Amino acid sequence: MKYKYKVGCSIENLKGVRDFIRTSLRQHSVPDLQIGEIVLALDEMCSNLMIHAHHCNADELFEINITIGKESPIIFEIIDDGTVFDINQFIEPELGNIIHEKRKGGLGIRLVKSIMDKIEYHKRDGKNVCRLVKAVSFN
Amino acid sequence: MIHIKRLQEDGVDIVALVGEIDASSSIELDLAIARSVGEGFIKILVDCSALEYISSAGLGVFMSYIEEFKDKNISMVLFGMNDKVANTFQILGLNELLQITQSKDQAKQLIHEV
Numbered sequence: 001m002k003y004k005y006k007v008g009c010s011i012e013n014l015k016g017v018r019d020f021i022r023t024s025l026r027q028h029s030v031p032d033l034q035i036g037e038i039v040l041a042l043d044e045m046c047s048n049l050m051i052h053a054h055h056c057n058a059d060e061l062f063e064i065n066i067t068i069g070k071e072s073p074i075i076f077e078i079i080d081d082g083t084v085f086d087i088n089q090f091i092e093p094e095l096g097n098i099i100h101e102k103r104k105g106g107l108g109i110r111l112v113k114s115i116m117d118k119i120e121y122h123k124r125d126g127k128n129v130c131r132l133v134k135a136v137s138f139n
Numbered sequence: 140m141i142h143i144k145r146l147q148e149d150g151v152d153i154v155a156l157v158g159e160i161d162a163s164s165s166i167e168l169d170l171a172i173a174r175s176v177g178e179g180f181i182k183i184l185v186d187c188s189a190l191e192y193i194s195s196a197g198l199g200v201f202m203s204y205i206e207e208f209k210d211k212n213i214s215m216v217l218f219g220m221n222d223k224v225a226n227t228f229q230i231l232g233l234n235e236l237l238q239i240t241q242s243k244d245q246a247k248q249l250i251h252e253v
Binding site: 115 | 140192195196198199206226230232
C-alpha cells in the first residue's frame with residue numbers, strides 16, 4: 001500500500017502530518033508505541049524542513065509518501081525542492097551542552113536518529129528525496 | 140494545539156498541559172513556565188496527564204530551564220505522562236535529567252522534599 005500527503009510549509013500543518021501518519025499506520029496493525037515513535041520522527045523531519053529549508057512559507061509544498069506492505073520495514077519518503085540538510089552529516093551536541101547553552105535545537109535530530117533505522121538522501125526527477133526506513137513488528 | 144491551565148495549591152504552581160506540543164505550540168509552554176517563574180514560584184508541578192503528544196520543541200523548553208532552575212533554587216516535577224509521552228522523554232534520556240513521577244501525590248511529595 002502507498003499513502004501520499006501533500007502539505008504547505010506552515011508549522012500549523014504539523015498536526016495534519018501527524019494525523020496522516022497515524023491514520024495510515026493504524027490500518028496496518030502497527031503497535032501503538034511504534035506508531036508514536038514514527039509520528040514523532042516524521043514530525044521532527046517535517047518541522048525542520050518547513051522551518052529551515054522553506055522558512056515556513058505555506059505556499060511551498062512538499063510531499064510525504066508511505067510504502068507499507070505485509071512485511072517490515074516501512075519506507076517513508078519526504079520529497080521537496082528546497083535546500084538539502086543531511087542530518088547524517090550533523091553531529092548532535094551533547095545533552096550537557098544543550099542544557100548549558102540553553103540550546104533548543106539538536107534534540108529533534110537525535111530523536112530521528114534514535115527512532116529510524118536508516119536515513120538516506122537522493123535526487124529523483126530534480127527533487128530531493130529523503131528516505132527513512134523503519135522496521136516494525138506488526139501486531 | 141495546546142491549552143495550558145494554571146492553578147495553585149499550598150504555594151505550589153501547577154501547570155496543566157492539555158493537548159499537543161509541537162514546533163508551533165512550544166512557545167505557549169515556554170511562556171507559561173516563564174510566567175510562573177516571573178510570579179516568584181519556586182515549586183512548579185507540570186501536570187502531563189492530558190498531554191497527548193510532545194515533540195523536541197517542547198522537550199527543549201524543559202531542557203532550557205534546567206540551569207536557571209538550579210541557579211534560582213526552583214524545583215520542577217512533571218507527572219502523569221501517558222506511555223507514549225513518557226517514551227519520548229526516555230528516548231533522549233531526559234527522564235534522568237528532569238524529575239518525573241507517575242502520580243500527582245508522588246510529585247507533591249517529591250517537590251516538598253527538595
